Amino acid sequence: MSSNSFPELYVLRHGETEWNAAGRMQGRLNSPLTAKGIDQARTQRRILEAVDLTGFEIVSSPQTRALHTAVEIFAPSAAQIRTDPLLCEVDIGDWQGRLRAELTVEGDAKMTVDGPLAFYEQAKGGEGFGALRRRCDMFLQSLKGPAVLVTHGITSRMLRVVALGLPMDGMVDLPGGQGVVFHISNGAHAVLQ
Template sequence: MSHYPTLYILRHGETEWNLANRLQGHFDSSLTEKGRAQAMAQNAILQRCDLSGFAAFSSPQGRALTTAQIALAGMGIEVGTDARLGEIGIGAWAGEKRETLLRQTPAARDSYDLYEYAPEGEGFAALYQRCLAFLDSLTGPHVLVTHGITSRMLRLILLGQSPASLRDMQGGQGVVFCLEHGQQKRLTL
C-alpha cells in the first residue's frame, strides 16, 4: 500500500472519559492534564521531524482538535478538520462504561467487540470504508490527529492488513506513528 504519501498519525491525549473508562464515540470529553502533557510530548516528537510540505487534518471532535492545536503549535502548519477522521460511531452506547457494557453483552470478548455490537453503531466495515475514502483523497504528506479506533483502522489500511487485524494494532497516547512506504514506526520521546 505504498501509493499513499508519508503520514504522521496521532491519537488525542487522555480525556476525562478515558480516565473513567467510558466509551466516547461521537460524544466528547475534555483532555485531562495528562492528556495535555501527552499532546505536548507529541509536539516535541514532531519538532524532530521534517514537516516541510506537510499539511494537517484533525477530527473535528474537541479532544482531537485540542490535541492537534497543542501537538502542532509553533510549526506553522494550519490544521484543517475532516469528519472522516472522527471516532467510530457507537450509537446508543456513547458515554457508557466499558465494564457495564461487557457484562450486558455476553457475545463481546473484549472492548473491541463493543464497537461492532453497539446498537445504531457504525461498525468496523463502515469505518474501514470511511477511512479508505479519506486516505484515497489525500494528495500529499499529512499529519493526522484522530482517535483510538480510527487511528488503528487508518494504519491497518496503510499497512495493507485486513480488518480482522484491528485488535492487534498497537495504540497509544502521547506517541506519533509514522507511516511511509508501507512501513510503520512508533515515535516516542
C-alpha cells in the same frame, strides 16, 4: 490503491480525556482533555519537532478532543490545521456515554492496550468496522500528499490497517496508546516515542 501508494503519514491519537480516565465510552460525544492528556499532546509535539514536516498537510478530526490535541501540538509553530469529519471517531450508537463496566460483548473481546475492540464493533446502533473501513479508505484516497493526522483510538487503528493493506483483524495486532506517534511510509509501520 495498494499500501505502498499511500503518501507518508504520521497518525496520532488525541490525549487522555476525562471520560478515558473514567472508563466511559466517547464515540461521537466529547470530553475535555485531562492534564495528562495535554502532557501527552506536548510529548507528541516534541516527537514531531524532530521530524521534517515540510510539505505535510495537518488534518484533524473536528471533534473537540482531537482538535485540542492538534492545537497543543501545532500552535507554537503556527501551522495550519484542516479539519475533516472523515477522521471522527467510530460512531458507537447507544453505547456513547456509557461506562465500559456496564457493557458486555459476545465472543472474543479482541483485547488491545486501548481496551476491547468488540465494544466498537458490537455497539448497538453504531457504525461498525465495515463502514469505518470504507470511511478511512475514502479519506486516505483523498490525500494529495504526505499528512499528519490527529484522530481517535479506533479510527487511528483503522486508518493504519487501510494504509498498510491489512485485513480487518489487523486492528488487534497494531500498537495503540496515547502520547505516541505512528509513522507509516512505503508500507512500513513504526511507533515514535
